[in-house]
Each structure stands twice: as C-alpha cells, then as structure tokens.
Amino acid sequence: MPLNIVLAEDSPLLRDGLVSVVTRFGHRVSAAVGDADALIAAAHEHDPDIVITDVRMPPGNADDGLRAAVALRGHRPDLPILVLSQYIEQSYATHLLDLGSESGIGYLLKDRVSAVTHFASAVEQVAAGATVMDPEVVRQLLRRRQDPLRRLTPREREVLSLMAEGRSNAEIARDLYVTEAAVNKHVSSILQKLDLRLDGHGHRRVLAVLTYLRA
Amino acid sequence: MPSRTAWQALAQHPLGFLASAWPWRALAYLLSGVVFGAIAMVTLLTMAAAGLVSLIVGVGAVLLLAVALSGIVVTRIERGRLRLVDPDPAPDPHRAPERPGPRGWLETRLREPATWRELSFTAVSMTALWWMDLLVLAFALALPVLLMTSPVDDPGAWPWLVIGLCLLPAAPYTITAWAGARAALTRLILAPRDGELGRELTEVRASRARLVDAFDAERRRIERDLHDGAQQRLVSINVMLGLAGLDAEPGSPVARQLALAQDEVTLAVNELRELSRGVHPKALTDHGLAAAVDNLTTRSALPVAVDIRLPYRLPATVESTGYFVVAEALANATKHSRAARAEVHARLDADVLTLSVRDDGVGGADPAAGTGLVGLADRVAAADGRLRISSPAGGPTLLRVELPCR
Numbered sequence: 001m002p003l004n005i006v007l008a009e010d011s012p013l014l015r016d017g018l019v020s021v022v023t024r025f026g027h028r029v030s031a032a033v034g035d036a037d038a039l040i041a042a043a044h045e046h047d048p049d050i051v052i053t054d055v056r057m058p059p060g061n062a063d064d065g066l067r068a069a070v071a072l073r074g075h076r077p078d079l080p081i082l083v084l085s086q087y088i089e090q091s092y093a094t095h096l097l098d099l100g101s102e103s104g105i106g107y108l109l110k111d112r113v114s115a116v117t118h119f120a121s122a123v124e125q126v127a128a129g130a131t132v133m134d135p136e137v138v139r140q141l142l143r144r145r146q147d148p149l150r151r152l153t154p155r156e157r158e159v160l161s162l163m164a165e166g167r168s169n170a171e172i173a174r175d176l177y178v179t180e181a182a183v184n185k186h187v188s189s190i191l192q193k194l195d196l197r198l199d200g201h202g203h204r205r206v207l208a209v210l211t212y213l214r215a
Numbered sequence: 216m217p218s219r220t221a222w223q224a225l226a227q228h229p230l231g232f233l234a235s236a237w238p239w240r241a242l243a244y245l246l247s248g249v250v251f252g253a254i255a256m257v258t259l260l261t262m263a264a265a266g267l268v269s270l271i272v273g274v275g276a277v278l279l280l281a282v283a284l285s286g287i288v289v290t291r292i293e294r295g296r297l298r299l300v301d302p303d304p305a306p307d308p309h310r311a312p313e314r315p316g317p318r319g320w321l322e323t324r325l326r327e328p329a330t331w332r333e334l335s336f337t338a339v340s341m342t343a344l345w346w347m348d349l350l351v352l353a354f355a356l357a358l359p360v361l362l363m364t365s366p367v368d369d370p371g372a373w374p375w376l377v378i379g380l381c382l383l384p385a386a387p388y389t390i391t392a393w394a395g396a397r398a399a400l401t402r403l404i405l406a407p408r409d410g411e412l413g414r415e416l417t418e419v420r421a422s423r424a425r426l427v428d429a430f431d432a433e434r435r436r437i438e439r440d441l442h443d444g445a446q447q448r449l450v451s452i453n454v455m456l457g458l459a460g461l462d463a464e465p466g467s468p469v470a471r472q473l474a475l476a477q478d479e480v481t482l483a484v485n486e487l488r489e490l491s492r493g494v495h496p497k498a499l500t501d502h503g504l505a506a507a508v509d510n511l512t513t514r515s516a517l518p519v520a521v522d523i524r525l526p527y528r529l530p531a532t533v534e535s536t537g538y539f540v541v542a543e544a545l546a547n548a549t550k551h552s553r554a555a556r557a558e559v560h561a562r563l564d565a566d567v568l569t570l571s572v573r574d575d576g577v578g579g580a581d582p583a584a585g586t587g588l589v590g591l592a593d594r595v596a597a598a599d600g601r602l603r604i605s606s607p608a609g610g611p612t613l614l615r616v617e618l619p620c621r
Contacts, residue, residue, distance in 0.1 A: 010443075011443065011447040011451070013447060013448060013451040014447050014450055014451045014454070016451075017450075017451045017454035017455065017458075018454070020454070020455075020458055021454060021457070021458060024458060024461065056442070056497070061439075062500065062501050063501045063502075086442055086446055086447075086450075086488065087488070087492070087497055087498075091498055091502055091506040091509060091510060092498075110450050111450060111453065111481055111484050111485070113450065113453075113454050113457070114450065114453030114454045114456065114457040114477060114480070114481065115457060115477075116454070116457035116458055116460070116461060117461075119457075140513040140514065
C-alpha cells in the first residue's frame with residue numbers, strides 16, 4: 001500500500017534524491033521541505049503515514065529536525081518517525097528511543113539511503129510500527145556493553161545485531177543462510193543469557209534489546 | 216656581583232661594604248628625606264591651613280584640592296629618590312586620563328585608588344618617616360660625635376671617646392639598614408597594584424582567548440562546510456547511483472559497475488565523516504561536553520567509564536578545550552599505554568571545571584617526547600587553565616585539567 005510521506009532535508013540535492021527513491025517504490029510524497037518549521041506545518045497539514053527528517057536543519061542549524069520530530073510525536077504519539085543523520089551520534093538515537101515504543105521509530109545514517117532497496121524497506125517497516133536502528137549505532141551500543149555480551153557466541157552476537165535492526169526471525173534466517181529453527185534457537189538462547197523476556201512482536205524485541213544495551 | 220639594593224649591600228664583606236658607595240647613597244637618601252620631608256610638611260600644612268581659612272571665599276577649595284592631590288607630586292619625587300638605594304624603577308600606577316584636557320586629567324586622578332594611596336603615603340611620610348630619618352641620622356652620627364667631643368673639658372670621661380669611636384663604624388650599617396627598610400616600605404606602598412598593572416595583563420590574555428575562539432570557530436565552519444557541502448553531494452550521488460542500479464539489468468556489467476561505484480562513494484563518505492568529526496564533533500555544539508565525550512568513548516577501542524556531571528552548559532571554549540583534552544588523552548592511552556581500561560571524570564567546582572582522565576596502562580608518558588601533550592598544554596594554557604600529568608614508569612597515568620569558566 002502506498003505511503004503518504006512528509007520529508008524534511010535541507011540539502012535540495014539530497015531532498016530530490018529522497019523523493020526519487022520513495023516514489024520509485026510506489027509511495028507518495030505530499031510535502032518535501034527544507035527546514036524544521038516547515039516540517040511541523042506540513043505534518044499538521046498532510047497527516048502523513050510517516051515523517052522522514054534530517055537532524056541538522058535550519059532555522060537553528062543544530063538538531064532542529066530531531067526536535068521537530070519530538071514535537072510532532074508529542075502532538076501525535078503514534079506518528080512513525082524516521083530520522084536520517086550524517087552522524088553516528090548515539091545520543092541522538094537514545095533521545096529518539098526515549099520517545100516511546102508503541103509506534104515506528106527509525107534512526108539511520110544518511111548513507112543508507114543509497115542502498116535504495118534496503119532504505120525503502122526500512123521506511124516501510126517504520127511506517128508499519130517497527131523500530132529500526134542503524135547497524136552502526138547498534139554496533140556501538142554492543143561494544144559499550146561488552147561484558148555481558150561476552151557470554152554470547154559470535155553467531156549469537158550476529159543474530160542479536162540483526163534483531164536490533166528490527167529483522168524478523170525469517171529475515172535473519174535468510175540473511176545468515178540458516179534455517180528459521182536455528183535462528184529461533186539462537187534467539188531464545190540470547191534472550192535467556194541476557195535475561196530478556198521473549199515476546200512475539202519484532203519491534204518490541206528490538207526495544208527490549210536496545211533498552212538493555214543502553215542501560 | 217654588584218649589589219642591586221641597599222639591603223643586598225649590607226650582606227657584603229664589611230670592608231667591601233664600607234668602601235662602596237652604598238653608605239653614602241643611604242646617607243644621601245636619608246638626608247634628602249629629612250630636607251624634602253620638612254619642606255613638604257611645612258608647605259602642605261600651610262596650604263591646608265590657608266585653604267581652611269579661605270574656604271568661605273572659594274579659593275580655599277582649590278587649595279584643599281591641591282593638598283588632596285599633593286600625593287602625586289610628593290610620591291613622584293619619592294620614586295625618584297628611591298633610585299638612590301634601589302635602582303629598579305618604581306612604575307607609575309596612574310593611568311592615562313580618559314579624556315584630554317585638565318578636566319579629564321582631574322576626573323581620572325580623583326577616581327583612581329592610586330591617588331588616595333599616594334595621599335596616605337604623604338601623610339605617613341610627613342608625620343613619621345622623615346622624623347625617623349632624622350632620628351636615625353642623629354643616633355648614628357651625632358651621638359658618636361657628641362660622645363667623642365664631650366670629654367675634651369672633662370679628662371675623667373675619656374672612656375666616652377672609646378665608645379664613640381667604636382660606634383662610628385656602626386653608623387654606615389645603621390644608616391644603610393634604615394634606608395633599605397624605608398625604600399622597601401616606599402616601594403611596597405607606591406608600586407602599582409595588580410589591578411593597575413592588570414589591565415595590560417588582561418589584554419594579553421583576552422587576545423590569546425580570542426585566538427582560541429577564532430580557531431574553534433574556524434573548526435566549526437570547516438566541519439559545517441564538509442557536512443553541508445561535500446558530504447551531502449556524495450550522498451546524493453550515491454543515491455542516484457542506487458536508483459540507476461535499480462534500472463540496470465541484474466547481473467549485467469552495468470549493474471556491476473554501478474555497484475562498484477557505490478562502494479567507492481560509500482568509502483569516501485565514511486572517510487569524510489571521520490574527518491569532519493575529528494575537526495569538530497557535532498554533539499559538542501548541540502549537546503555539550505558530556506554527550507560529546509560519551510559519543511567519543513563509544514567509538515574508542517578502549518573501554519572507558521565516563522562520569523561527567525555538570526550543572527549547566529559551559530562556555531564554548533571550555534567545552535571544546537575539555538573535549539580535545541579527553542580525545543587526545545584517550546588517543547594516547549589507546550596508542551601507547553597498553554591500558555585495559557580508562558576513566559573520564561569531570562565536575563564543576565566554584566567556576567572551575569576539573570577534568571581528569573586516568574588509565575591503567577604502563578605509564579611513562581613524557582611531555583617532552585610527544586607533541587601531543589605539549590599541544591594540549593598550550594591549548595589549556597590559552598584557555599587560562601592548567602594541565603598536570605602524573606605518569607610514572609609502570610603506570611598508571613593520570614591527566615588532570617582545570618579550566619576556569621568565567
């Protein structure tokens with residue numbers, strides 16, 4: 001089903017690129033703006049299925065985009081938000097995760113847009129309510145909590161990283177060329193080792209992992 | 216080495232001292248002190264009395280004002296006399312008038328603490344100092360002479376002659392010691408205070424701080440240019456390549472070339488990102504020191520425990536200086552120390568940011584060996600702070616920085 005998208009990016013070149021990618025995958029961009037104030041206005045006007053925004057934007061040229069997203073979320077708590085950043089700043093990702101877990105949240109490096117198929121699928125996942133974290137951010141969070149993770153086998157760490165990116169067991173199985181049953185076994189082993197509760201929803205699983213990792 | 220002051224001269228060999236010019240200079244200092252003190256006292260008392268009497272006709276006010284300002288003249292002469300026993304110049308504490316003309320001069324002088332300090336010195340000089348000069352001279356010179364001359368008409372009192380003769384060689388010591396003490400007192404009262412010298416000192420410091428600020432601003436600008444310019448363009452190109460890849464026949468040579476091009480551009484974007492982060496971390500501008508150090512340590516190969524608790528955002532110069540100290544210290548610890556872990560700790564106490572970075576490595580960090588530590592020290596010094604390091608061979612290494620936040 002085509003998504004109704006509002007996106008904000010201050011570089012016109014990249015804004016056009018973003019529009020091209022999502023329209024290429026059959027979605028509709030109802031507004032593509034270049035600053036945080038316009039983003040808030042456009043989101044109120046078009047009631048989008050998902051907001052995609054850059055972090056650093058006018059008017060303040062600081063983290064205005066991120067703050068606009070937080071404000072929009074305050075207004076409509078179920079609005080899916082995908083934040084694109086030039087930086088792997090863990091503080092931004094943490095800030096975003098603090099918004100709550102009941103609907104889609106994404107934090108991706110801008111470079112990921114160029115892997116167009118993956119990017120389009122990330123947009124769709126977030127719009128569907130999943131949590132998608134950039135593998136680079138996940139990697140840093142993993143490194144930070146090295147000690148408890150030592151108990152995991154390398155394979156389990158790999159599976160955990162993919163879980164944190166919001167993949168389902170079936171997708172993980174496909175990515176790692178193993179059976180879904182094997183992935184299931186790994187997942188339950190990870191959750192057990194990290195003392196996490198098992199639950200059926202993909203994004204809750206991610207959130208559980210991330211919450212644990214950044215604690 | 217020739218003596219620089221009267222007091223230093225006293226420490227010489229007695230023969231050397233007695234043969235030197237110092238006793239004579241001290242004598243000249245005290246004699247001129249008596250003469251000048253007496254003249255100044257008479258003049259100023261007369262002026263004050265005349266001023267008080269004629270106050271009703273208005274002229275008195277001018278005279279009293281002159282008395283109030285008399286310290287400026289008196290102490291200028293005192294500073295000149297000081298050269299007799301203390302060749303170091305005593306700087307004038309007065310500042311240049313803020314406005315030209317006699318009126319501007321008067322306003323500036325009346326508002327300066329130096330003027331009133333000089334007036335009180337004049338009062339001390341008139342009421343005590345020159346009298347004491349006189350007493351010392353009388354005791355040192357007149358007393359022996361009196362003792363020696365009295366026995367002439369009394370043959371039984373000849374021992375007085377001996378005592379007088381013994382006291383005479385002591386006179387240069389007495390005179391020089393008091394001259395030295397009086398000169399030290401004069402210098403103490405009349406020398407410019409820190410605040411009066413401090414204007415120039417503050418100027419220098421401010422220009423150094425401006426340099427650091429300019430340097431930081433430049434770094435931020437470069438980072439922004441990289442981010443807004445080259446990085447965005449490369450990402451856009453990569454997106455175009457990605458879209459073109461969708462149109463290419465899967466597995467065809469074109470698709471392979473496009474994929475290769477995308478890989479290359481991705482590498483370039485990553486390199487550029489690392490570069491711009493090294494130039495100026497964005498989290499520092501947006502979220503402050505704690506967040507920026509947090510981000511830094513998540514990228515560090517060394518496990519780092521961060522404990523930074525600050526009540527509010529610090530001045531930008533302090534934040535960036537603190538950040539680069541931590542970055543450099545952790546880089547050193549990672550590269551050279553063979554440490555297994557490190558700690559970063561920061562607190563704000565009474566307007567001073569105290570930041571320490573500790574590792575459990577092998578120590579032996581030598582400021583003389585690497586330019587890194589010297590560069591850090593320069594940077595910290597330019598922010599008016601202080602950098603100390605303890606790194607005994609065998610470890611551990613502790614680097615501690617104090618940065619004022621005013």
